[in-house]
Amino acid sequence: MKKQKIDTMKELSVAIGVSRPTLSRYFQDPQSVRRSTAARIQRELEKIEYVPNFFATRMNRKTTGLIGVIIPYLNDLFFTKLLQAIEIAAMDAGFTVIMQCSHFDPDIEARAAQTFMSMSVDGALVVPLGNQSDLKTYERLQERLPFVLVDSRPTTMPNVDFVGSDHWQSTGLITEYLCRVGPPPIFLAMPRVNFNAMEREHAYIECMERLGHEPEVVGTELIEDFWYFEEHGEAVMNAAFARGQYIDRSVLCVNDRVAIGALRAASRHGLVPGRGAKGGLRIAGHDDYPLCPFTAPSLTTVAQNVDAIGKAAVSRLVQKMRGGFAPGQPEIQLFDGALKLRESA
The missing domain is CATH 3.40.50.2300 (Response regulator)
Structure with a gap:
C-alpha cells in the first residue's frame, strides 16, 4: 500500500494530530516528549512518507547541532582517516559534521570558513593550509564561534587551540x-x-x-x-x-x-x-x-595517532562550545607517533 507523502511539518501536525512544537521536540530528541506521545508519533510515521527538514527542526534552538570541518585535500587518505575519526567522535557527542575542502587554495579556504559562519555552526575544526591562510578570516571566525586547529599549526595563529602530532x-x-x-x-x-x-x-x-x-x-x-x-x-x-x-x-x-x-x-x-x-x-x-x-x-x-587526534579535537571543541573553558593561553595537545617497521627499512 502506497504511503501518503507529506512535505511540511504543518501538514504532518494535522495528519498525526500533534502540535508542531511537540513534533519538533520529538525529532530533536524522542525522549523529550511523553512516552505515550512518542509512541503515537512513531506509529503514525510508519504510515506516512515524511523526512524531517534538518534545519527546520533547529530553527528555534540555540544550537544547530553542527560542527564544521575544513580539510585541505580530498585525495589524501590521511585526511580521510582524520575525517572519519572526527565524525565518529562528533556522532558520539550528538553532533553532525559538515565538511568543506579548501583544495589548497586560500580563497576557497576563506569561503569555507565564511560558509560555516553563515550556517551558524556550533563550532569548527580546521586543518589550515599554513601561513598562507587568510588570517583575517580566521580572526572573524574566532570572534563568531569556537574553533580548534587540527594537524597543522601555522605560526600566524599562535592563540588558537591545537590538536596534532608531536x-x-x-x-x-x-x-x-x-x-x-x-x-x-x-x-x-x-x-x-x-x-x-x-x-x-x-x-x-x-x-x-x-x-x-x-x-x-x-x-x-x-x-x-x-x-x-x-x-x-x-x-x-x-x-x-x-x-x-x-x-x-x-x-x-x-x-x-x-x-x-x-x-x-x-x-x-x-x-x-x-x-x-x-x-x-x-x-x-x-x-x-x-x-x-x-x-x-x-x-x-x-x-600518527589519528583516532586520538580526532577524538581529542572534538572533545576540546565541544568543551569550548559548552562554555567549559577559560579564555587565555591556547590549549595545545600533542600525540606521540609509533614506529611501524616493515620491509623498506
Whole structure:
C-alpha cells in the first residue's frame, strides 16, 4: 500500500494530530516528549512518507547541532582517516559534521570558513593550509564561534587551540632508528608549502646534530606546479639514483606519499630498498598512510595517532562550545607517533 507523502511539518501536525512544537521536540530528541506521545508519533510515521527538514527542526534552538570541518585535500587518505575519526567522535557527542575542502587554495579556504559562519555552526575544526591562510578570516571566525586547529599549526595563529602530532618526537624516533640500523639518513623534503613538512625537517636536523651526524636535506625546490607528493619524491630520487647518489643510504621522506614516489624511483633503477635487501638502500616515511602495508616493499614509517587526534579535537571543541573553558593561553595537545617497521627499512 502506497504511503501518503507529506512535505511540511504543518501538514504532518494535522495528519498525526500533534502540535508542531511537540513534533519538533520529538525529532530533536524522542525522549523529550511523553512516552505515550512518542509512541503515537512513531506509529503514525510508519504510515506516512515524511523526512524531517534538518534545519527546520533547529530553527528555534540555540544550537544547530553542527560542527564544521575544513580539510585541505580530498585525495589524501590521511585526511580521510582524520575525517572519519572526527565524525565518529562528533556522532558520539550528538553532533553532525559538515565538511568543506579548501583544495589548497586560500580563497576557497576563506569561503569555507565564511560558509560555516553563515550556517551558524556550533563550532569548527580546521586543518589550515599554513601561513598562507587568510588570517583575517580566521580572526572573524574566532570572534563568531569556537574553533580548534587540527594537524597543522601555522605560526600566524599562535592563540588558537591545537590538536596534532608531536613531530619532534615522531621524526626523532624514526631518525634514531635509521641511524641505529644503517648509515645516517638523508632527508627527502618537499617544497616550502607545508607547515608540518618544515617542522619535521627541523626535527630531523636537530636529531642528526644531537647524534653527531651531518644532516643532509634534498628536494626542497618545486619541480613542477603541484608536484608536492608522489611525483615530487619520484622525480628527486630518480635524478639522484641516475647520478649514482644515495643507492646505499637510508632515505627518510617527509611523508609517506613522498616515500611512495621514492619507492617507484628505486624500482625504475632496479633497486630494492629494505632491511633484507643487498646494497644498503633503505626508504622510510612518516604518517602510516593506509597504503603503506601494500607497497612493494611495504613501507616502514612512523604512525600518527589519528583516532586520538580526532577524538581529542572534538572533545576540546565541544568543551569550548559548552562554555567549559577559560579564555587565555591556547590549549595545545600533542600525540606521540609509533614506529611501524616493515620491509623498506
